[in-house]
Amino acid sequence: MSRVSQAQALENRRRAVTSASKLFRERGVNGISVADLMKSIGLTTGGFYKQFPSKEALVAEAAQAAFGDLDVLLAGFDADHGDHDTARAALVDFYLSAEHRDQPGTGCPTAGFAGDMAREPTAGDVRETYAAGVQDFAAWMSTDANGGLPVVATLVGAILLARATAGTELSEKILESTHKALTASQNPEPES
Template identity: 85%
Template sequence: MSRVSQAQALENRRRAVAAASQLFRERGVNGISVADLMKSIGLTTGGFYKQFASKEALIAEAAQAAFGDLDLLLASFDTDQGDHDTARGALVDFYLSAEHRDRPGTGCPTAGFAGDMAREPTAGEVRETYATGVQEFASWMSTDTDDGLPIVATLVGAILLARATAGTELSEQILESTHKALTAPPGLHPQSSTRAA
């Protein structure tokens, strides 16, 4: 059997981290086994242990990758909107949308990993990675007069409840009422008190 090249090994590792980042947010850390993860990218379980010391090591790397994706998303809001206050308002519009609710695998890792971080007796590395990501998101949501942490907590709580009640009227009400509460004067973008359809 031929050996995998170093370049191919790096690509396999990148694919495993990307798949884990999505699947852990979608199904939870315990909702996807190492075997299922590797099968999803066409590799064997043996290949996993050549790349990662443990599943926990992969969880930390997957969370870090997911927060890296969030950083890129936030930067794109700043670029597209032109100023940070408008970008914050646009992020709230997206965050409290049916699209974000219905696609947890590509959604915010603050919400995607929250249940696992709350339930699992995870080692320091995973929790530290998660806490750093949450702090950076809160920092992006902050202004000179507005602490971003309560806003992030509100957004995450709302999207988790909306996902938990998906398919019911309550889910829509959670998204709409939280959006209204965050955007009504003196909210994030008082010029828009109604949500875009």
């Protein structure tokens, strides 16, 4: 049996993290086994333990990678929309869309990892990685002294509820009414 080159080992690790990032957001951390993860990228379970000390270590890396992808997405919104206020408004439009609701594997990690972070007793690294990502997202969404946290909490809550009720009229209503409420709060009517 031939040994894997260092370059191939790094590529295998990258593929495992990328796949885990998507699958954990899509199915939850406990919804995907190490064996299933490795099978999804064409490697053996033994290969996993050559790369990662534990599944929890992979969860931390996968969350960090997912938040890195979110950073790239947010930078793209800034680049595509000229000014930050317009970029934030466009992000709200996307976040509260059926497309985002229906594709959790490539969606926001704040929502994608929320259930696992709330349910599972996780070591500090995983929770710290998640908390840092949430704070960075909130800072990007910030328009006032609250630092964007109320908007992020509203977005995440809405997308989680919309996903939980997908296929019903309520799901659409959650997306539409939350969008309307956030848009109104960001563009209040002038007082007479």
